[in-house]
Amino acid sequence: MSLISRYLEAHGVPTVVIGTARDIVEHCGVARFLFVDYPLGSPCGEPGNVAEQRDVFQQALDLLEQSEGPRSTREAGYRWGKGEDWKRLIFTEEQPFQDESAKAEWEVRNNEYRRLKAEGKI
Amino acid sequence: MEHVRYIDRTRDYYLSQGYDKTYEWAYFDDVPFTPLAKPLSECKVGLLGTSEVAVHFDPETEENPIVEEYFRGVYSIPADTPTQKLYSRTLDFDRNATTLDDVNSFYPIDRMREALADGRIGSMPDSVYGAYNNYSKRKVLEEEGPAVLEYCRADGVDVVVIVPI
Numbered sequence: 059m060s061l062i063s064r065y066l067e068a069h070g071v072p073t074v075v076i077g078t079a080r081d082i083v084e085h086c087g088v089a090r091f092l093f094v095d096y097p098l099g100s101p102c103g104e105p106g107n108v109a110e111q112r113d114v115f116q117q118a119l120d121l122l123e124q125s126e127g128p129r130s131t132r133e134a135g136y137r138w139g140k141g142e143d144w145k146r147l148i149f150t151e152e153q154p155f156q157d158e159s160a161k162a163e164w165e166v167r168n169n170e171y172r173r174l175k176a177e178g179k180i
Numbered sequence: 181m182e183h184v185r186y187i188d189r190t191r192d193y194y195l196s197q198g199y200d201k202t203y204e205w206a207y208f209d210d211v212p213f214t215p216l217a218k219p220l221s222e223c224k225v226g227l228l229g230t231s232e233v234a235v236h237f238d239p240e241t242e243e244n245p246i247v248e249e250y251f252r253g254v255y256s257i258p259a260d261t262p263t264q265k266l267y268s269r270t271l272d273f274d275r276n277a278t279t280l281d282d283v284n285s286f287y288p289i290d291r292m293r294e295a296l297a298d299g300r301i302g303s304m305p306d307s308v309y310g311a312y313n314n315y316s317k318r319k320v321l322e323e324e325g326p327a328v329l330e331y332c333r334a335d336g337v338d339v340v341v342i343v344p345i
Contacts, residue, residue, distance in 0.1 A: 059230050059344035061206055061317060065325025068212040071332055072339045076288075079186045079344070087211040095183050099273025101343055102291070105282035115291035118341055119300060123220055128211035142181045144277035149186070149193040153276055160271045171250055180249050 060086035067128075074122045076101050076114065080131075090125045092118045094134040097144045104139055206317050216339065222302045225295075226337035228309040228328060231286045231345040232270040235261055252314070254327040256307035263290055270345050272313065286345055305335035 060083050063073045067089045074090040077083050078101045083091050094101050094114060103111035114134050121132050138144065147153040156164065174180045191202045216223070235245050235257060248255035257266070266287065268280040284290050289308060295301045309331055314320050332340065 059228075059311070059313075059342055061320040062228070062311060062325050062328050063340075063342050064208070064212055065321060066329060066332065066340060067214050069329050070214050071329065071337070072214045072216050073342050074339075075342045075344065077344045080183045081185050081187050082205055083344075085187060086206040087208045089211060089213040093183070097274035097277035099270075099275075099280060099345060100278045100285045101345070102285050102288045105279055105285045108284070111284050111288060111291050112294065115288050115295065115341075116300070119220055119295060122216060122339060122341075126215075128213035138277070140277070144274055145181050145184050147276065148184055148274055149189040151193075151196055155193065155274075156271060157275065160275065164271055167251055171252070174250050180252065 060088050063088045072122060074118045076118050084129070084131065087129060089128045089130065090121050091129075091131045092121055092134055093131055094136060096136065096138055097148070103136070110136065203315065218338070220301050220339070221299055223338040224303045224305055224336050225292065225301045226305055226309060226332055226335070226340040227287070227289060227292055227343070228311060228340055229287045229343045229345070230270075230311055230313050231268045231273075231280070231343070232312065233257065233266055233283065233287050233310050234269050236265045236267060246310075248310075252312050254309065254311045254324050254331070256309050256331060259289075259304055259306055259308050268345075273345055287343060288341070292341070302338075305337050307331065307335060 063075050066073050074092060075083055075088050076092045078094055078096050078098055080093045103114045117134055149155055187205050237244055245258050246255050263283055266283045296304055311324055314324060
């Protein structure tokens with residue numbers, strides 16, 4: 059997604075990225091990045107917390123207006139309400155990233171893609 | 181607690197899972213930057229996400245409003261789709277920590293509609309956009325970047341809010 063942001067910026071379209079994977083976005087380098095220190099899946103605020111989501115979105119709009127150059131990173135300033143154990147556990151052997159049903163679904167999608175490709179449909 | 185170093189963490193994780201190749205994340209020294217050409221209150225603001233947002237529809241009586249390749253590329257969704265019809269099909273999120281039950285926590289379409297109602301942004305295009313994750317950096321730059329730009333130009337979008345899952 060950072061690459062698409064870069065492509066748009068290079069072609070005259072300003073962007074702001076709202077994301078949780080700070081190292082990945084900053085490694086690539088984007089014009090404007092609102093960093094939300096939340097688990098993958100909730101970059102725009104906790105599910106159901108409308109006030110927080112509203113603030114995150116406003117911060118992204120503020121960043122669009124106020125940034126003066128590339129690599130403008132702003133931290134949204136929120137901490138995950140249920141504690142930060144997720145940071146220790148994500149992508150560890152102790153807690154596999156995908157459960158069995160997600161792995162199975164991933165296989166189904168991959169096989170279907172290969173089939174469509176073999177049939178020349180995509 | 182410090183933020184998660186996903187590049188290091190995923191490298192170690194996938195090696196431990198038996199994968200022998202590590203993913204080379206995109207890296208650049210230079211970063212392109214386009215300043216806003218006019219106040220946000222006059223801008224048409226686009227929304228692009230990688231959360232594999234889809235639309236619930238009744239296949240008996242309705243057509244899928246999304247035209248897309250099978251889990252590949254860039255697609256658009258009618259911007260007036262009721263939020264309760266939107267959902268995510270992504271497998272790439274921390275299912276142990278959070279849920280995808282609230283679309284607005286990863287695809288802030290209602291928050292954007294509110295910003296429009298408040299006059300904070302000028303307008304929204306008739307479509308909002310999605311892009312599937314693609315591990316080929318070359319394809320993102322040669323195909324998907326241009327596809328998003330084409331949508332933006334066709335819809336008159338001035339700026340884009342981009343949300344990776």
